[in-house]
Each structure stands twice: as C-alpha cells, then as structure tokens.
Amino acid sequence: MKKRFILGISVCFLALILSGTVYAAAKPVKLGFVYIMSGPFATYGQFAKQGAELAIDEVNKAGGINGRTVEGFFEDSTGKSDVGIRVIRKLVYEAGVDAVIGLDSSGVASAVTPVMKELKTPLIITHAATPDVTGTNCNRYTFRISLNLNQNIAMAAKIASEGKAKTWTTVGPDYSFGHQSWEYFQKYLSQRKSGLVFLPDDKAAFPPLSTTDFSPYITKVISSNADGVLISLWGGNLIDFVRQGMDMGFFDGKREVLMTLGAATEVLYALKDKMPEGIWVGTRYWFNANNTPVNKAFVNAYHKRFGVYPSYNAHGAYAAVKMYAAAAAKAKSVDKEKIVGTLEGFALELPVGKVVIRPEDHQAVTDGVWGKTAADPKVPIRVLKPLRKFAGKDITPSVAETGCKMK
C-alpha cells in the first residue's frame, strides 16, 4: 500500500517536471492581432484572420520562430479608437504579446500609434492607410507593411497624367480618408501635368459613410461636366455606388474613372459581372500580379483552404506574420527593442514582391498594382487587364515629404 503510494507520488512528480521542461521549451511566441471583427466591416477582420492563421500555421510547420511555436491572439477593435486602445493594452499587459499586428481603420491607427510609445511594443500596421502614422505622427515602435494612401494615390496620379481628362473631380467618403485622397491626388497630378482643372471641394462629392443612396452624388458628378473622376469609396459604399452608377449612366464612357480601391476582392466578389469593364482600379495587393514562387504558394494555399482568392487584407496579415518571423530569426530573439532594430531597413520577399521597411519612417517601400477591369471566363470575378506594376521606390514620397521625425 505504502509502496504504491510512493510510486504514485514519484510518477506525479516526474510528470510535473517533464511537463515543466516541455512547457519551458515550447513557451510560445505571442502575436496580438487587432482587426474589425464585428459590425458592418467585419469582413475585413475575417480576411485578415484567415491570412494570419495561414501564416502562423506555415511558420509553425517550418519549426516556429527560433524553435518556439507561434500563437496568435485576436482582438476586435470594432473600428473605434477607444476600443482599439483598450484591446492593445490588454494584449500587451494581459496576454503579454511580443508584437501587435493589424488595424483597419485610419482613425484607430492614429489613436493607437502614440500609445505604442508607452507600451514599447512593435506594431505592424497592415491595412490602415493614413499617411500620418508613418508621417507627422510616426514613432520608433510603429511600422506599416502595406501600401499607404500617398503611395496608392501616386499611382493614380501617374495613370491620370497619361489620360486625356482635363477637369477632375472626386467621389470620396466624407472622412479623413476621402478628403486626403483628393488632396494628394491634386498635389501629385499637378506635379506631373499642368493645365488641369480640379473642382473645388464643394463641387466634388463627399457622401457620408452611412450613405446607401448615391443618386444625388452621381447626378452631381455627371452634371459637373468633369471628364475625370477619382473614386476613393470602398467596401459597401463602393458596391452601392457602382450599381447605382451603372443604372444612372455614370459609366457611359464619357469620363475617365479611377477607383483607388476598386480591385479589392470583397468588392469584386460581391459585384461579379456588375462591375463595369475598362475602369482603372487600384488595390494594395492583387493575387495574380506576381509570378514569384512565394506568391504562387500563398495564393494556392489560401485558395485551397478558404475557397476564395486572398484579399489585400488577408495578404497584409499574412505578410506581417512572415516578416515578423523572418526578423526574429535574423535577430535570434523576440526582444521588442531588438525586433524594432531589425525591422528598420529589413527587406523580405513576400507575395506582393520585395518589401523594404524604410528605416527613417518605418513605411514599407513596396510595389503597387493598378489595372483595368476585364472579364475572364475562367474566374468568377473581374480581373485586371492590362495590369500595371509600379516599383515601390517610384511611388513612395521622400522621408522629408512625409514629415516624419523619429527623434
């Protein structure tokens, strides 16, 4: 009886020691993800989560980060600044994450960036496009791996400068993003070409985000007689605008139309053949713009697992995990300061192409894609034909221009 008791105790003890050592060896690297997971824009969070999970699985299958497995913690920003700040504090203080990845809304990104200085934790932004977080508002801990607003608009301006349109107007959502898109477009396009007319803001169209009836704005643009229109609407707004615009004769070929986020897959999948052909559309990442093995592997794995082509947000989250893993491998550590140091100037081949994090402002210098919408019987959605690629260095404004001072 007594013997068995002692045996039992020692087995338990042994098990405890073993589990302890196993635990120590497998203490995971923790990555926090903050996206919009609920409400009207939840589709963005859903894509990002899929991309992140795919990347985490791939990293773990390849042996993890420096032999440690990677674990993802997902939080819902709900698209609100106060919630975004709260969940990031939760990730850092409660979950003890080694880095934070994500952010969809520019408002949340602007609010969160200064807080990262206090949390002393690297943040890799994968979607929010406001120039400020790697510009006037930049700091040591904030990075962005995705194309930002200026880079995207620089491509739009290049395409616009090659066209015939003389008088330009815009349809953009009535918040910072829409207004900034229009301001940078005017700036970049007038640098490239002179003699153009830009309609003043009150003659352009800025429908509020909650708009569902775009007919007054369509009428306004049609009757303004502008022959070039920059459209920076996105998501549901863009879908509504395109459908109502089709019916009201907006896409009758009389004006040049550029949609800065028209090639987002969530929009193309919803519209399918209702998306007009021959329209210039931009995106942050296009799934078949690149013939590299890295991209093919990503697109195939993603399509196989989720049944759709990866959206730019799926790519953003995927790319950020891959870049973090590579940086940690190079630094041989996940120490936050070392990661920040390694990420500055870090270069990596990602599905979108070669991405370099510029050390001065932490903005990714990454290639961009625009294209004309075209039908393809093999694919359920509109594809881009012709496809135009822009080298990252040609579309990224100089550091001086961004106004970033790291201190």
Add this chain to the structure above:
Amino acid sequence: MDSVVANILNGLSWGMLLFLISVGLTVVFGVMGILNFAHGSLFMLGSYFALQFVRWVGSFWIGLLLGPVIVAFLAILIERFLIRPIYSRDTSLQLLLTFGVMLILDDGVRLIWGSAYHVVNPPQILSGTIAIFSGTYPVYRVFLVIAGPLVGVALWAFFTMTRWGKTLRAAAMDRRMAEIIGVRAPLLFTLVFAFGAWIAALGGVLAAPHQSVGPAMGEHIIIESFIVVVIGGMGSFPGAFVGALILGLMNAFGATMLPDLQMAMPYILLAIILLARPRGILGEEL
C-alpha cells in the same frame, strides 16, 4: 436630363423607399407607444430574405411575397415573449429591450449569412433604364416612386375604411376605452407589431436591389427612420409620408447645394421642426 429634374427623381425614389422603411415604425409607436429600435433590423431581415429566395428559387417576387410574412411571424414571437411583459414599464426599458433585440438580429444575420456584402439584382422587368424627361432613368427607381404612394394609399384606405383599421385607430387613441367596448387589446397589439415588421421587411425586400445587403443595413437606417417619423408626427402615417419626402428631397438637393452640412442636415431639420412644432408636421398638437 436636367440636374434639377434628376434630383427631384432621386429625392422622390429615396424618399419613397424611406417611407416604406419607416411607416411601420410610426404605426407601432402610434398604437403601442413603443419606439422600436429593432425596426431597422427587421428591415434588414427583409433584404436578407430577398437574397435567400433569389438564391433558392431565383425569383425576386417570391421573396417579396414570402419574406415579409416570415419576418412578421418572427415579430409575433418577439412581441409575445419579449415585449409583452414590459408594456407597463418605462419607455427607456422598452428602448433597451428592443436595442437588445437589434443586437441579436444584427449578429444573428452575420452568423447565418456571413459578413460579406451581397448583391440582389432587380427582376428582369424592372431592370434597365427608361426614357423620361428627355433623359434616361433607372426603371427600378421609377418603380419605387410609384410603389411608395400606392402602399400609402392602401394603408390610408385600410385605416379609414375597414373595420380593422378603425379599431386600430380607436385603440391607438384610447386603449382602455377600446377594451371596454370589447377590443382584445393584447391580440391587437401582437397583430400591429407583426404588421409593422411586415411592412419594414417589405421595405427591406424592395431595398435589396437598390443597395448592397450587409449586416449594417439596419443600424444605418434606424436613426434616419426615427427622424422621418418624428418630423412627420409620431403615430401619423401621412406624417411619415411627408417626413420621408422631405428627407429624401433634402438629401438629393443637399448634396449639391449644402455639401458641408450634408451630415448634420437631418438633425438640424429635426431640431427646427421639434422646436417649432413639438408634435411634428402632421402630429396633433397638445
């Protein structure tokens, strides 16, 4: 087409859709005294059923026929089990409860249909454009401009000419008196709530070809619906008609004439009307 004419049509078509969405809200408030926060979500459900019936049987019209009926049945359950216990309670509790129902419906829709945007095409006969006023205009919008007043007239006839309609109005004016003369108020309330849901869902089905179907539809429309019924006069359905028309036209012309105030304009209008005529344009003054 001249832009003024186009904007009149824009305003009318949007206004009529707004009328169909919000008229149920005013009927429910008028009879039951309940400001239903979940009204927008019932509207949204109508759109999702339109989507689902198009997927199942490929027909928009079947969705128009059956979708609102299904939503009305759901509303009967909501009224019977959730709202009925709190009739005697404070208005704020009713708001809170219907707010809770709204959250459940909005998220429930996301669980069933996912969070992606969906598109419903108008039926063949209503798609394309029509030549009108020396220009072209979408057939579907013209259809909305006609459907709105038709539904309005049908409602008006129902309320003033049928026995049921008269009973409803009597109950709205004085519930206790109606009960004394033999009206079964609880049953009546259930039916009114179901009717409000039915017509909200009808608006939802009709809105589906006009805008993308997604889980935020209800949230976006509910405040606008409140404004429509308040400026028109709460409980007055001709008021809802007038309110929707004003808001629709203001939306259309505001985009051109006062673009900076576009977001605030409904609220400014609301404040001016409530301060000048406390019970709305067609509401009865105390």
Add this chain to the structure above:
Amino acid sequence: MRSYKNLFLWFFLLAALASVPFLLPVYWIMILTEILVMSMFAMSFNLLFGYTGLLSFGQAGFFGTGGYLAVLTLLHGSTSIWVALVAGVLGSGLIALIIGWLCVRRDEIYFAILTLGFGMMLFTIAHNWRSVTGGSDGLGNFSVPEVDFLGVVLTLADPKIFYFFVLIIVLLGTWLLSRIVNSPFGLLLKAARENSNRIAFIGANVRSLRLFAFVIAGALAGASGVLFAMFNRIASPEMLHWSFSGKVILMTLLGGSGVFFGPAVGAAIFFVLEHIITSFTTNWMIFLGIILVLLVLLFPSGVLGSLLETWGRIRKGHKL
C-alpha cells in the same frame, strides 16, 4: 446610527479603491480607471434621467466637447492639466446651457430625440471641422501633462498615478452630485419628475429646474470627457456619437437608475461583461443582446436596484 453605518461604508469603499493599484496588475488598474470615468459620466446622466425624468440621447456631445476642449488647450494653450480640465468643464457646461435652454421645453420622447439631434450636430462639428478638430482621425499627439503634488512632479502617463488622479476627480464629482440630489433642490427635481404641474403651482419654475440639472449633467459629462481623452491620449469624434450616449444609458439602466450608485455599478458590470464575452467570442453583439433582454425581463430596476429592492423586502420580512 444610520449615518455611522454610511460613514463606515464610505470609508470601506474609499480604502478599497485607494488600495487597488497596489493589488491589481496594470491592465486591471486601467480597466478600473475607465470604469471610474464612465461611472461619473453615467451618474451625471442619471441626474437628468433618474432624478429629473429626462432621457437625454445627446450626453456624448458634452462628453466629447470636454475631451476636445481639453486637448485643444493642451496643444495650443497651457500644458497644465488643471487649465485643461477647467476649460473642458466650463466649455461643455456652456454648450449644455445653450442646448438645454432649447431642449427643456420638450419632454419624454421628444426631449430624447431633440437631444439626439443636438448631440449629433456637435458630432458633425468634431467630425467635419478638420482644420481644428483633426476630423475623423481625432485630435491627439499632445504630451501627457504632469501634476505638481506637494512639490513632487508626477506624470499622468503612469497608469497608477493617473488612476489616483481620476479617483480624486471622480470622488469630487460624485460628492457634488450626492449633495445636489440630497438637497431641497434635488427633492424639487424629483417632485417635478412625478408631477410637473404641482411643482408649478407651488411657485417653482420647472424649466429652470430642468435647465440647471441639464447644465450640471453637461459639465460633469465634460469633466468625464476630459479624463477619457487624457486616458486614451486622444479626443475622437466617436466620443460624441449617439451610440456613445446609448452606452451610458445602457450602463445606467443596467445598474439601476433609481439608486444613486446604480449607474456606477452598471458601468462596472458593463466592462467586466465586455471583457468576459470578448475573451471567448467575436460574436459579442449577440451575447450582449441576449444579456440585455434577460436583464430587462428579470431585473427591470437594474441589477443594483433590484438587489436593493429584494434586500429591502427581506429586511421588512424579518421585522414582521
């Protein structure tokens, strides 16, 4: 006897709140800070709702006004937190005076909708006046102020120090509110809620009473907004949106509008619930909805209100 017991209760509560930073991890200190800020906001709202019977859907407008004015002061005026706080409180009080003057003419649902309208006008200003308010991105990038406490300079960027700072302000606000509701004026407010005609008969001006309550509630909402903006290092337009007002109404009803501390308890329940629900699902809306529906059906007087009612019945039962 009763007052001794109250005093003891107060002392116990204070001791508990003051010792928290030494017991809890940083994240929970921050959550508690947020609960305190929202408690003051909700209790100030309840001066209007619970005591005066006015359901305002626009309190977020004053909350946000306070936040923006404080940040603007820190960016362009003084670097002192006290100046920012005073600017936020006076500014939001003044706006509340103007809006209240118009709104108190209406009651019930019309008052609710009217305040919603004015709140959303303030929201539009914050959202659209980009050159001053920073537009939809909000107004941040100020350096977190320091306070001089008996010659020792403390930075509010430290979560613990900020917690104590918030605790002191919130206690002051709570004390002010409790003085008001227990004064003859508070009794008049309650009487006006029950029967405004009778109050008019005894010579009190119902509108002025309501306006006074509206201004106090607005100013304290502004003070909460200042703290909130300091806490998040930003003033953003969401702070003024009607859904933020809705959140405060929800907290108040959750805790119980008939009890002085009901809204504070509601705020605490809300944050804890949110923390628990979001930790296991992203479909938190459906859970929150179900909980709301159940609470309304099972605890119609709010959690604290219903508990106190039950407690009262039990005590009466013992006496019988």
